[in-house]
Amino acid sequence: MAVMTGKTVSEWQQAIARNSDNVFALLNDHLQSLTAQDNAWIVLASETQVREQIDALLPHYQQQPERYPLFGIPFAIKDNVDAAGWPTTAACPAIATVAERDAIAVAKLKAAGAILIGKTNLDQFATGLVGTRSPYGAVANAFNPDYVSGGSSSGSASVVARGLVPFALGTDTAGSGRVPAGFNNIVGLKPTKGWLSATGVFPACRLNDTLSVFALTVDDAWQVATLAGGFDSEDAYSRSNPATAPATFSQNPVLAIPDALVFFDDSAAEQAWQAALGALRESGVTLKPIDFTAFYQLAEQLYQGPWVAERTVAVGDTLNHPEQMDPTVHTIIAAGLNYSAVEAFKAEYLRAELARKIQTALAEVDALVVPTSPTIHTLADMAREPIRFNSQFGTYTNFTNLADLSALALPAPFRADGLPAGITLLAPAWHDRALADFGRRWQQQLALPLGATGHAFPAISPSLPLSEHHVRVAVVGAHLRGMPLNFQLTQRDAVFVEATETAARYRLFALANTQPPKPGIARDADGAAIQVELWDIPLARFGEFVAEIPAPLGIGSLELADGRWVKGFICEPAALNDATDITEFKGWRHWVGRKETHHV
Template identity: 70%
Template sequence: MAFTGFTLNDWRRYHQQQPQELFATLSSLLAELSLEDNAWLYLATPSQLRAQTEPLLAAWQKDPQSLPLFGVPFAVKDNIDVAGWPTTAACPAFAHEAATDAVAVARLKAAGAVVIGKTNLDQFATGLVGTRSPYGAVKNSFNADYVSGGSSSGSASVTARGLVCFALGTDTAGSGRVPAGFNNIVGLKPTKGWLSATGVLPACRLNDTLSVFALTVEDAFQVATCAGGYDASDAYSRDNPALAPAALPAAPRLAVPSHPTFFDDAQAEAAWEKALAALQACGATLHPVDFAPFHQLAEQLYSGPWVAERTAAVGEILHHPEQMDATVYGIIASGQHYSAVDAYQAEYLRAELSRQIQQTLAQFDALVVPTSPTIHTLEEMRQEPVRYNSQFGTYTNFTNLADLSALALPGPFREDGLPAGITLIAPAWHDRALATFGQRWQQSLALDLGATGKACAAPSALPASPHHVRVAVVGAHLTGMPLNHQLTRRNAVLVEETRTADAYRLYALANTQPPKPGLAKATGGKAITVELWDIPLARFGEFVAEIPAPLGIGTLTLEDGRQVKGFICEPAALADARDITEFGGWRNWLARKEASHV
């Protein structure tokens, strides 16, 4: 295929050169896809494709910047509605035509993306294997004898093979991460409530989220940013509280399971050891933690009353077991055996274990785990469909129960040539922070993208964050200085050291403790060294409130023309201050001052 392995940047460059060919280009792409490939359950008709592309072209001609995903083809897991298309959840008896787009799909279309097809899944999104579908098991994209992972099997497969740029999945127990790990791609499991569930058939409504598969971290995060946002029609949608850091530190402290289990899979264990060494090479320090609370919470999702959420989700079709996959029916029907008392007790236990997990994670920047402790062949899965499925969820099942964000990443391969991914996990709304480290990780490993054989290019910048304020600091708040803690204790993260435009003068203020400089815009000024920090928006007001007169926060211009918030000084305080502009920065002044006393 001519477009195999195209990333967002590839599609942008291609369409910018010939936007008028949008319909023809995507028609050509569709012509190379086939429903004989059972990763697909439905492909767009020519009229459905034209109905999407014609208004896009007109909008792009008016304002190209309004369509960040212009013409990018994507796939949708078939438990997510696309208007006028069938939704089956891999159960033919359940099939119906969707009246409207799921909110996330509508938002992606509004950003310019084009739905190409809908993908296979474990029936009713019940499974981590990709084999529980009447349309057939989706095969692993590296070795057809092995499972693809599920339940978002088709979405992972078509992304890994580069047939689409990205695909939507869902993730309750790990369905957006296990298939990513088994197919060498990125699986972003967002914080619950970031992406609307309106128009998505629930599996466990309290513990579901849409997920995004992509070849690169930046593509996955860009897509989630376009698809996400508060939706009043979804009772479980949430606003981002803007409290989380914008990035992980350059040398993050990562928790790891103290005694990880691999179910006697020596190759998976060896790949994990390689991943740990690679993490350390990326600057991370690793800290073993007791994983018992995580394991105990993971077991609750299928071995207790939480399974009754699935029973509630499927409704009347449960009365027709002959129309359901036998394994799926057995799992979902078991929810009928639990009482309301059982459900409340399960919720109390979930809350207690979640608190323990949150307290553990608060000591670190993130947790890193194997995405799956092992992998199995299709034949092995036929023999042990429940036990092996349960193994796959060892490091995923607890995540939504504990309200955590997660990012599945490609990792060092096994010796048998199969992928073996890792997953970063952190508290809710740390999605962006995980993505920043994920970019560094993917670049450092330099693995081919998915199963495409295409090399990983240098990462693009993540979209600008509306949940953080970039602040330039010039004196006592610099790294290692006495007031730097006012930033770090509010989850501010160092971005870079740079300089202002050559339009400022720097002064050593009189009678300040600790000693502080004042920065003032002036004719005949010079460039002054500053540090840029990203501080969570919700903590910015607290930070500003601690700034004493004569200092304040204004807008500074940097030498490259960017404008950021930064420290300024009241002119009246400069009368008895010493002009130290010639030193070019506060550190230089302090160093010269100290040297003069030697």
């Protein structure tokens, strides 16, 4: 059997497609290469558990493989997430309970064919960004065991970074799905709150939690999140995607950066950040410094005010048994008892005010980019200053969920001492796809080795699949870039995808008496290929766009040269009677350009 350590989702898919009848042997061999002595794991699957999962899926996969895109692919989940028949501990053995059913997100991944092979270590009750606050031991950094792995999703990040699984679920309240990614050179996708169901997840701060996804590549993280996400009526804080966000950033993105950054005297981290900024500029990004005061103020609220009482609610009666808890975790969570309801409401009002300032600042740019963490510390450092150094790690993460932002942690140029130093992109809620689109191109640009595996960054597909929350529209005339009606697309956050041609079955006409001048396009077996532009428009804005289209034009379906069908402009046949056939020009730009040249 092939050695599967360090493989991406697509590489697992290829191996399984070649060995679908022997997928159990492939997985079992891989499982046997893992060890329970590795403290990134709290528990590993038994041979029986793996076989039962595969046996339940294999007949269905053999009949309809396209319905099981993750068939046979192993994954792990943080041990505050339920899996049927597995104990959930949240790294507190005293509260261990065997789950009766899978968390909704886990169930969805299993339904897509994924095989759960283990549950991973974490900072107890997901309280920490360090990976050291666990009775199961501190999880070491995948590059240098003297340093922390980051937390709280330490185990999930570690097993992905070392290639033991191609993806894993974590959770993120204050940065737990991002800091471990940054410290271990992997991708950490922190979705919009409410996209992935919290049903079956032991809460840290229910208002500010979300499941997160760790993977070696953005493509893998995006596929997993898409399969795991979706509205869940059982989860009171689940949300439906409003389909209003852009599919991608603009072609030459403008990214905000903090006008004043702190690195806590860590020159290696600061130099790595400057290298990342240089790479961003090389990619065509414009960097715009913004006032970061509101971000810093909101970040402080998560632990230095009444919001910590959410954690107190989550642990319940366990707080009365400090001997069952990590001492630092108990100290932090017990502080929630010090606040009144009046103080909690005041904290919410302040959160809303600061979040509004943040949203206003981000409305002027495509996204915000920050260091994932301003510094990193050794295990020995953390033993001396467990709370202060933990707080440093959250400088650029703590505000994210309080401000209802989406986020994506990405590998970035390494520090001079050989440790990873990631960056994180942040944008308003539901901009997850735009973040992923930029992130995959960033990974391709840097082409860093995957995690700590040493494997080269693989070739990737040209683009992400079109999401169900966007409509791809072909425009042929006045809506082209630089034309007078293009603003009707851009003001609705439509983004340019590509310039291409229709199938060679269309005729193009210059319509009479239209202002601004417009073409009409009609299907004709004796036609030609006509130049068009493809734009992705948010689904919720599509109706507004169509409502502005005047007669005799409308929206139908157009066939492209490569066989794809997309929505596009069509014209009532009656309007073509007094129109000028301009098919020979093959496109509206050529016709307009010819007229302007002749006029001069």
